[in-house]
Amino acid sequence: MDPVxxxxxxxxxxxxxxxxxxxxxxVTLGLPDRLADGAATADEIAPEVKAxxxxxxxxxxxxxxxxxxxxxxxxxxxxxxxxxxxxxxxxGLHGFLHQDSPAGRADLSFADLLHSVRTGESAYEVRYGxxxxxxxxxxxxxxxxxxxxxxxxMAAWIPRLVAATDWSRFGTLVDVGGGNGRALAAIxxxxxxxxxxxxxxxxxxxGAAEMFxxxxxxxxxxxxxxxxxxxxxxxxxxxxxxxxxxxxxxHEILARCAAQAAKVLVVESLGESTEFDLVMLAHFGGRDRxxxxxxxxxxxxxxxxxxxxxxxxxxxxxxxx
Numbered sequence: 001m002d003p004v005x006x007x008x009x010x011x012x013x014x015x016x017x018x019x020x021x022x023x024x025x026x027v028t029l030g031l032p033d034r035l036a037d038g039a040a041t042a043d044e045i046a047p048e049v050k051a052x053x054x055x056x057x058x059x060x061x062x063x064x065x066x067x068x069x070x071x072x073x074x075x076x077x078x079x080x081x082x083x084x085x086x087x088x089x090x091x092g093l094h095g096f097l098h099q100d101s102p103a104g105r106a107d108l109s110f111a112d113l114l115h116s117v118r119t120g121e122s123a124y125e126v127r128y129g130x131x132x133x134x135x136x137x138x139x140x141x142x143x144x145x146x147x148x149x150x151x152x153x154m155a156a157w158i159p160r161l162v163a164a165t166d167w168s169r170f171g172t173l174v175d176v177g178g179g180n181g182r183a184l185a186a187i188x189x190x191x192x193x194x195x196x197x198x199x200x201x202x203x204x205x206x207g208a209a210e211m212f213x214x215x216x217x218x219x220x221x222x223x224x225x226x227x228x229x230x231x232x233x234x235x236x237x238x239x240x241x242x243x244x245x246x247x248x249x250x251h252e253i254l255a256r257c258a259a260q261a262a263k264v265l266v267v268e269s270l271g272e273s274t275e276f277d278l279v280m281l282a283h284f285g286g287r288d289r290x291x292x293x294x295x296x297x298x299x300x301x302x303x304x305x306x307x308x309x310x311x312x313x314x315x316x317x318x319x320x321x
Contacts, residue, residue, distance in 0.1 A: 018062070019062070022062050024097045024098075024099055024104060024107075025059060026063055027085050027094055027097040027098050027099075027104075028097075028098050029049040030049060031045075031049070031059075031060070031063070032068065032078050032083060032085040032086045033078075033087055035069060035076055035078040035082075036077070036078040036082075036083055036086060039072045039073075039074035039076060039077035040075045040076065040077075041057075041074075042056040042057035043057075044075065063076075063082070064076065067079055067081050067082070068081060068085065069082055092152055095145060095152075100142075101142070101149075102132075102136065102142050103149060105128075105142070106282075106283045107279075108127060109122070109124040109126070109282050109283065110123065110278075110282050111123075111127070112126040112127055112282075113278070113281075116281050116282050116285070117281075120281075120285065121285045122282065122283065123281075124282065124284070131284070132283055137201070143203050144203075147179065147203075147204055150179050151179070151180060154182065154183060158182060158186045161239070161267065161311055161316070162186050162187055165265070165309060165316060165318070167188075167190065167191040167194055168192075168193055168194055169235075170234045170263065171193075171194065171195065172195045172196070172197060172232070172233040172235075173195070173233060173236075173237060174196075174199060174230065174231060174232075174233035174235070174236045174260075175187075175197070175198050175199065175239070176199050176236050176253070176257065177199065177200055177238065178198045178199065178237070179200055179204055180200075180204060180205065180207070180208055181196075181205065181208035181211060181219070181221070182211075184196045184198050184219065184237075185215055185217060185219070188215075188217045188218070195218045195219065196212070196218065196219035197219065197220045197221075198220070198221045198222070199224060199226060199230060199231065201223065201224070201225065202223030202224070205221050205222075205223050206223075208221045226241070227249075227252060227253070230256050230257065231260075232260055233260065233261050234262065234263065235261050235263035235264070235265060236257040237265045238265070238266045239267040240268065240314075241253065241266075242254070242289065242294070243269070243280050243284075243288050244280065244286050245284065245285075245286045246284075246285045247297070250286070251297060251300065254298060254300075257301075258301035258302055258303050258321055259301075262320060262321045263318065263321070264298070264318075264319045264321070265317070265318050265319070266294065266319065267311060267314050268288065268289065268294065268314060268315065268317070269288050269313060270288065270314075270315050271287075271293075273288070276288060291308065291315070291317070295317075302321050304319060304320050304321075305319055306318045306319065306320050
């Protein structure tokens with residue numbers, strides 16, 4: 001094939017929306033789950049999934065071309081490959097693609113990426129009328145799904161965070177935006193002399209105090225925003241927090257931490273993924289920042305970078321006031 005035509009075809013494939021949206025619609029309709037229980041025709045399952053049978057057949061035909069489903073004499077059925085999209089597959093794909101999940105819903109804002117590139121603002125607000133975090137606050141099922149998604153993503157990574165530094169140096173460690181407290185609990189278990197204080201939204205930290213008690217850990221819980229006054233501590237921990245915010249809000253978070261403690265530990269990926277940068281932009285109006293960007297931001301608040309420790313795709317930056 002002519003090299004020019006090959007490159008044109010490659011660019012066409014890279015820019016196509018048909019297959020990504022077909023997969024997201026399939027997951028949202030529950031097709032991989034329904035067709036794993038037995039083959040069925042589009043006419044048979046259209047009433048169940050509230051779809052037009054002719055349009056559903058077109059979707060299933062494309063899913064078959066992708067290898068997600070296959071045709072049998074009894075109709076379509078999910079393949080082994082397609083079963084990876086089931087809700088019970090345990091790999092996170094279902095939550096990533098479902099259009100009524102936080103990630104799947106947020107990714108639809110990429111249709112308004114042009115707005116973000118022109119303004120530097122979140123595209124999410126254009127699509128949904130309010131920012132990602134406000135939207136989660138107004139939809140409890142999205143908030144709960146987001147917390148589950150974060151727990152799934154962090155589970156294998158927490159032990160690496162625990163091993164990244166000597167946490168026993170700190171009398172009180174405040175985990176700011178620390179989710180359900182699992183990371184803080186693991187740190188405290190490895191550092192018996194350290195007290196903990198978890199700060200996150202009330203619905204997210206619900207149950208954290210009981211978990212700490214059951215584990216015999218000395219830790220307090222504050223349900224609130226990190227834009228509210230923060231509790232006192234010897235060190236503050238920010239894990240994957242700053243990249244969710246634009247520069248103004250990121251500075252506000254750093255300022256609150258620097259005003260309270262001599263140590264601020266920031267865990268972030270340092271701009272290694274161009275794709276992830278655009279995700280942060282479209283979803284939140286934020287971005288990953290490089291090491292020198294974070295160092296300059298912190299310096300504005302009297303914080304000096306003391307060390308950088310790789311933590312499996314992220315880096316732990318230790319700042320001293």
